[in-house]
Amino acid sequence: MLAFIIRRLGQSALVMLAVALISFLMFRYVGDPVASLVSQEATMADQALLRERLGLNDPFYVQFFRFIGNALQGQFGISYRLQQPVAELIMSRLPATIELAFVSATLALTVGLVLGVFTALRPKNWSTGVIMTASLVGVSLPTFLIGIGLIYVFAVELKWLPSFGRGQVVDLGWWRTGFLTESGLRSIILPAITLSLFQMTLIMRLVRAEMLEVLRQDYIKFARARGLSKRAINFGHALKNTLVPVITITGLQLGSVIAFAIITETVFQWPGVGSLFVNSVAVVDVPVMAAYLMFVAFIFVVINLIVDILYFIVDPRLRVAGGR
Numbered sequence: 001m002l003a004f005i006i007r008r009l010g011q012s013a014l015v016m017l018a019v020a021l022i023s024f025l026m027f028r029y030v031g032d033p034v035a036s037l038v039s040q041e042a043t044m045a046d047q048a049l050l051r052e053r054l055g056l057n058d059p060f061y062v063q064f065f066r067f068i069g070n071a072l073q074g075q076f077g078i079s080y081r082l083q084q085p086v087a088e089l090i091m092s093r094l095p096a097t098i099e100l101a102f103v104s105a106t107l108a109l110t111v112g113l114v115l116g117v118f119t120a121l122r123p124k125n126w127s128t129g130v131i132m133t134a135s136l137v138g139v140s141l142p143t144f145l146i147g148i149g150l151i152y153v154f155a156v157e158l159k160w161l162p163s164f165g166r167g168q169v170v171d172l173g174w175w176r177t178g179f180l181t182e183s184g185l186r187s188i189i190l191p192a193i194t195l196s197l198f199q200m201t202l203i204m205r206l207v208r209a210e211m212l213e214v215l216r217q218d219y220i221k222f223a224r225a226r227g228l229s230k231r232a233i234n235f236g237h238a239l240k241n242t243l244v245p246v247i248t249i250t251g252l253q254l255g256s257v258i259a260f261a262i263i264t265e266t267v268f269q270w271p272g273v274g275s276l277f278v279n280s281v282a283v284v285d286v287p288v289m290a291a292y293l294m295f296v297a298f299i300f301v302v303i304n305l306i307v308d309i310l311y312f313i314v315d316p317r318l319r320v321a322g323g324r
Contacts, residue, residue: 008308012301017068019297023290024067076291081283086291090273095176096166097265097272101258103192108199108257109250115200116207121234123212131204138201143260147194147267154190162187164269195264199253206249210242244311251307252300259296 034047034056042050051057055066070076076086115135119128138146155163167183169176178184214220215238223233262274269275273292280288 004312005309008305012305015301016294016297019294020068020071021064023071023293024064026286026290026293071294076294077287079280079285079288081280081285081288086287089276089288090291090295092176093271093273093276096178096270097258097261097274099177099179100188100191100195100264100270100272101261103188104196104199104261105257107192108196108203108253111196112200112203113207116204117211117234117239119204120208120211120215135201135204138197139205143194143198143263144267146197147190147264150190150194151267161190163190166271191264191268191270194267195257195261199257202253203246203250206246207242210245211238214238214241247310248307251303251310255300255303258299 034051055063058066074087076090078084079086079089082089115131119131122128141149151163154161162183165187167178167185167187168181169178169184170180178188215234220233220238223237228236261270261272262278264270265272265274266278273295276288277292279285280292
């Protein structure tokens with residue numbers, strides 16, 4: 001297993017190196033950073049001095065390796081728009097995005113898995129038909145439309161939940177959380193449901209399809225012939241083997257919760273990293289855009305690594321192949 005992890009770490013490093021190159025090209029060649037940093041009264045000599053101080057006159061490879069070294073230290077330069085270090089901006093917005101992604105991923109995984117197993121074990125039940133029909137909403141409708149619909153129903157008409165913002169937060173020094181206040185918990189409900197709905201329905205349909213396929217296998221029929229209980233067959237054999245392909249797809253989808261939280265954060269004015277990226281795109285704030293690209297790539301690489309390890313643990317065929 002150690003060799004398997006080492007190989008995956010090497011592949012992850014190559015992916016991050018490629019993303020770093022793309023981010024550097026965006027950072028270096030999309031607009032002139034000097035023109036964005038200096039005032040309109042700056043002379044050509046001032047611009048040349050700043051360009052020399054920033055190392056923009058150095059060769060390409062020197063700038064690239066300097067960019068990688070700074071990225072490893074969490075330094076991505078100064079925001080053109082806000083004139084603040086990009087790392088500080090991202091860290092100030094990161095708690096909101098992580099909390100939203102955590103609640104959404106937990107909701108999608110829990111509800112999707114439960115409903116997938118339920119609809120697979122009761123394929124002809126009337127409730128299964130209702131659930132499968134309702135799941136088409138999560139798959140078909142775009143995220144922003146679902147969010148606007150939830151805002152209209154629960155915030156405008158019923159006035160049960162807030163329609164925007166994060167609510168009151170508690171500053172713990174190293175983390176600002178909304179989980180410790182009532183308004184913070186109420187504010188996260190609608191964005192979390194909106195962000196999780198697509199992943200939830202996808203996981204549910206995937207679990208149902210895989211479990212129905214597993215229940216038709218010969219070893220399940222043999223387990224029934226041996227007199228094993230339905231609980232042992234459904235959860236000890238069928239569900240365990242269903243999770244092998246589900247883990248891969250689920251991991252990628254949960255990674256996209258953070259990557260594609262941009263739309264949800266924009267609709268609900270959630271003060272996260274996604275809304276920061278949208279505002280940066282509007283004014284071509286390249287350092288923030290490059291840092292966000294590196295951040296999303298890192299999230300996907302870490303989640304893929306975890307998924308590969310879980311896949312290795314769950315599927316004994318990989319362990320046998322690795323041993324050989």
